[in-house]
Amino acid sequence: MKKTLKCGVSIEGMDSSISVQRGDFYNEVNLRVCSKTAHLLNGEQLMPARNGSVLTDVAAYYETRIKEHGQTPAGVDWNSSHGQIIRFDQLLKLVDSSRIYSITDIGCGYGALADHVLHLGHDVHYIGVDVSQSMIAAGRSRHPLNDRVNFQIGTSPNDATDYAVASGIFNVRLDRSDDEWLTHMVSTLDVMNKIATRGFAFNCLTSYSDEERMRPDLYYANPLDLFDLCKRRFSPQVALHHDYGLYEFTIIVRKS
Template identity: 35%
Template sequence: MDVTAIEPGGRKGLPPHTGPGAEREDAFADLRETVDAYYSRRLARFGPTPLGVDWSCVPTQEMRFVQLLKLCDFSTSRKLVLNDLGCGYGALLAYLGWRHPGVALDYLGVDLSAAMIAQAKRLWRGQAGIAFATGSECPRVADYSVASGIFNVALDAPRERWEAYVGSVLSHLRATSRIGFAVNFVAAEPSTGSLKPGLYRTCPDRWISYCESELGAGRVELVTAYGMREFTLLVSV
């Protein structure tokens, strides 16, 4: 895939957003800009490292990849067509190269932060089957989509508005995934005093119900108990 084939549009690197989704694009522009600025600052401070995308270390970052990629079928020789929304500097590619070195990959990484995408392009320059674009949505349909951590940093957004935003992103993932998509969330717990402020915490039932009733998902698998205060949803469409 040649990333230059993705023409610039109304949002950096994406086609102009028109039609029924245009209202949603306008409605959440300020939230996306705030998140964009937050992660761009993290990258400037910590570089292309887990801390640069607000994770604590490589092992926990990769543990999240393990859960998200349970969605994908690696048992065949068929090319893996994958969208990575909120890709950061492309850390998932390093994990795929280590854990699934033989996979034929057609990968598109998308991120709000232009600085993240510039870093990703430098790190993965010249790699076949890999492309990146700056934006809030994936400009193509893939077999699978994953999104790691993109719902966590709500900052000062009111909860109701942040959840409307989360719902809109899940709807987009549903529309751009042929087989399924996977996402993760920080889990709501009785005692969360040690977690930093500005994180969105939630219960699985809230979003399992949304995927089933609002998005018409064929199956939603809940993945928990992997050593962190969070959960992953594997959604078959």
């Protein structure tokens, strides 16, 4: 099935019911987001992202969070451990856990995903990457003797891995414009695509969120636009999950 949405984005292989929006607010928000993403879908350039400056601001923000809340979900800006586990399980739909695999966790925080995959009993080589030195130090302190769990400061790992995931790193845009943050997002997705040999997955806050819950310092992405972008830019094998009870979605990109 091919469904053309109001923003002009065509989505293949999806139920048309996903295009239903509740009221004028959703139409307004999603059309606005679509107009931003359309530049990328059409191959045009958005405002150049001051990537170094963006990452400096993001690192400073999360340094403050972990100092205030420690190695907890709140320390990486999540409301609860329950929600954190739900997000991890959505992202891990990407991997084949029946065999050994390697995975890079972009924006790994204090390494909660490493804890989770080890708890699940996965045979995994884990690399956590973060721009916050405090987060990397926390991750290393949690796994000091495990040579299959490694933490690196920066934006990408030293070596490629089977998979790459990113949880929550596209949410807090601080004072960045839509154009600048979207450019930063796509640049990060390009890195994930480059380092992951078998596929990657990420989550975002959804533009279908209730108006009264939306904050100006957070970025609410249009899931349909990002699905289409990933189909066009990265792989024909893309899945969109928007059905797990949170105001967000997860996109999984698999490679042949």
